[in-house]
Amino acid sequence: MSAHPGQAPGDGGRTKTTFASLAAHKAAGEPIVMVTAYDYPSAQIADAAGVDMVLVGDSAAMTVLGYDSTIPVTVDEMLMLTAAVRRGLSTPLLVADLPFGSYETSDEQAVATAMRFVKEAGADAVKIERGGSSVDRARALVAAGIPVMGHVGLTPQTAATIGGYRSQGRTASDALAIRDSAAALQEAGCFAIVFEAIPTPATDAIMPHLEIPVIGIGAGPGTDGQVLVFHDLLGIYDGHAARFVKRYAELRAPMVEAVAAYAADVRERRYPEPRHEYGMPEDQVAHLTQLLSDY
Structure with missing residues (x-):
């Protein structure tokens, strides 16, 4: 499955991001820009700014829905947000997080959930967290024709089981485990992987072992691209900001x-x-x- 082909009207002449163009960016050493969006206005802003990919992250649970973690957000809530973002985009590739509890039980559950995001909300791809059993889920999704982005390192959906919201891969053995998970997700057919909160030396050591684009968030400058949360980079969200957050504006006060x-x-x-x-x-x-x- 490819992203919607062609060139959208009113996009300033930009061509749509595709899975092939992401691979081309990596091959050429051109950084990939990704940002989250959770509704029509934020999608329009991201689109106008010329980003390559937009993620409807389950971080919406905290930034727009007021939950205290990503765990409570439901499939229906994420579908509504994803559909709104879809309507605001013309050129970026749209990736949607599968929320906690919607894909872990079985391959069948994962495929059924992901199909809803593609068919009902217009997502170009879905993102799932962790290695382990998620590798099997990724393989099943790809076999069903659904593009998948992996996510390793700090995985918020299972933060409680990995010591909380802290960086991962701080020892050689832990970094090697991240490399193994990333390689397994690549082998399963993922088109890209998010590295979150991973020490820069670990990221730099792992990168040569991967052929697909790696999008970093708190993983150093050596990844193939970066992603930040919309509300964090604009200074809208008043909750805790992680160390890797850079605020490009302080919009909450005005x-x-x-x-x-x-x-x-x-x-x-x-x-x-x-x-x-x-x-x-x-x-x-x-x-x-x-x-x-x-x-």
């Missing part, structure tokens, strides 16, 4: 100020102003007044 200014204007009757009002012909005003006087 957003709060704008809403507070609106609230003050309403309470002081400064809004709406005459320029915000709709008028009515004077004869119709007089006629309406007459009609109302009869009540």
Whole structure:
């Protein structure tokens, strides 16, 4: 399965990202840009910025749905968000996270869930976490014609079992285990892999052993691309920011100020102003007044 072919209208002449173009980026040493999006407006912003891939991450559980972890988010919630993002994109490849509990039980469960994201929400690919049994799930998904992105290192869905939200691969043996998981996911047919919170020396040592694009988040500059959470890089989310987060703007404060200014204007009757009002012909005003006087 390939990404939607061709060139979208209003995309400034950019061509759509495909799985082949991602491989070409890696071969040419051209960094791949990925960002999360969770709704139509954020998708439009990512699209206009010219990113290569958009991930509807299960991080939406915390950034937009208010959960305290990624665990509670449901398939239906993720489907709604993914469909909204799909409508806002023209050129980026769209990847959707399969939420916790939606693919681990069996190959059949994984395929059924992923099919919904492709058919109902328009995802170009899905992402699953970990090695181990997830390698079998990835192989089954690829066999069913569904492109898969892997995810190793810090895997938030199972953070409790790996010591919490902390970097992974800090010892040689642990780094080798990450390499083995990544290689297994590659062998299973994944088109790319996310490396999260992995020490830079470990990443640099593993990279020569992989042929598919590696997208880093807290894994150093040596990966084939980078991904950040939309709300983190724009300074919107007020929760804990990981060490690897770089804020390119601080939008939360001016957003709060704008809403507070609106609230003050309403309470002081400064809004709406005459320029915000709709008028009515004077004869119709007089006629309406007459009609109302009869009540």
